[in-house]
Amino acid sequence: MRLEPRPRPTVLHTLGYPAGAIAVTVVFASMLVLIAGANPFSVFWLVIKGAAGSQFAFMETLTRATPLIFTGLAVAVAFRARLWNIGAEAQLYIGAVMTVVLGTGAVALPAVALIPLIMVAAMLAGALLLLGPAVLKIRFGVDEVVTTLLLNFIVLLFVSMLLEGVLKDPTGLGWPQTKKVIDAAELPRLVKGRRLHWGFVLAIASAVVTWVIMKKTALGYEMRAVGHNPEAARFAGIPVNRVLMKTALLSGGLAALAGFSEVAGLKGNLTLDLSPGFGYTGIVVAMLAMLNPLGVVLSAVFVAGIFVGADAMSRSAGVPSYIAQVMVAAALLTMVAAIMLSRFRIRWR
């Protein structure tokens, strides 16, 4: 068999295959629900209700989507230039570390100065963390997939060390956690009594800025050119290595903002379970959005909805909430296949 480009993909192809991907994912998840001894219809209804059934539920979904928008943007930017940043998890944690280092009282400034300062510091830390693998890739040809993956483990251990050492809250009853950030470093809640915070607005703004960078600036053009064909880009006079480094700085900075926003907007302090894999889920978010920065917002809300809905469903229906992760992973695989099939057709011969 071989793949042939479709000369004129019809609406049926461009919409039908992605719809098929969702159908396959839902059928697969239904089978798992049946195995777990529950009724798929009632389970999916509970997931939808848990994700968007009330104002409270939907705000929870948006709260969960906030870090995913940042990590999704980080991955989208990097993958566009074919810089395989699988280390958003580590960059998130470094951003969170900078937030508690500067935000727990060490720097006494009013909020208008402190919050931008922390953001810049967090972005810088995340950017530098990804610059390492990018430089190793450019200078030594070391595969950045492996280095960014391994850095996730190193950084998590580093954070664990800080939490039991210099950053440990002396009044925390021995728990490995930091002090709470001071009021001036806190991102206020958007609606009183709900957990949704200004980090969400910041995430949307970041998506718009990233979209502008990708679509309207020379850097964005160069990044796409490098991602499309590095050899041709180099031949066309694009400084490929410099573009890759700039991409790394941007991507790492965006991922670090996820850590900042989770600490300053939601949790208040840093613990080792700040992120249940937001960095890895960001890859799914970016791919479902086909690496479009504005699409990332929608896909992050969609993915967050599955997680929040599954948590609610799990409490009442007893199906393990891991079903959410299975669905998200299955959606990723079926969707990349569907996008391919909408552009190419299979010839059996």
Add this chain to the structure above:
Amino acid sequence: MLDALEILFTATFWAAAIRIASPLIFATLGELICERAGVLNLGIEGIMTAGAFAGWFAVWSGADLWTGVLVAALAGAAFGLLHGFLTVPLGLSQHVTGIGITLLASSLTYFTYRVALPKVSSPPKIEAFQPVAIPVLSDIPVLGPALFNQTPLTYLAFVMAGLVGWLLYRTPAGLALRAVGENPAAVEAQGISVTAVRMGAVMAGSALMAIGGAFLTMSAFNSFFFEMVNGRGWIAIALVVFGSWRPGKALLGAILFAAFDAYQLRLQQVAGGLVPYQVFLMMPYILSILALILVARRATYPKALMIPYQKGER
């Protein structure tokens, strides 16, 4: 200081090193087979998780140990089939698909675990593989207890290293496998299907990765717990590069790496109070990155690695 050096000459140290190396040997060989055929398999971490669970679960439900190993291998091959289908005939990005396979395999494993054992706080143990002393050989001082008083799965790991080397370099199938990773068009010209060879390689490699995972539950910890693979898959990918895609060198790399790991574990006991324990735990990952930097400049990747093959295209 003397204590720190004396460790190197004890049999228990080398026995531990070989034990730590065993799952890495399986995983590294598995990844090596995939990459030699031109397919990067980032599903490795998830496939090892699935293998660890599948083998353990089979034995826990009453199967004997070798059946458990077989079940793990089949689970691995099934994920290999999926990875192969998406990356070989469909030619999807091997990076994205691999990460997707890791996410799918590990989440599916955790889901199944929770469905099968809804209310356990401490995971039940199984009667795992026990060390089998090989007569005469195990009496050699230091080397004997280290190499020849291990569990059958460790012996299997070493046999596999030899077998994979023999298959790759001494059989027509191995020649075809290496060739599809270097020059697929030439293989197709011989009337051999590139798709079939690559799919076979990915499935076989994934089966080996899964046995590597099963080693953890069936020969080391005797029960399954979350996050137990703990980056061993990613380390195996680094070891493939370090071993320059050769089974023998990969075997040596895995043992060397495991020796460092066993050493830092012991150093931790000697110098535990001085340095935070996390620094020791970081060592394997830092070491992997250093190893990559060391060899990267002269690494010769299989030429068709990560390049999808389209029949009739040059």
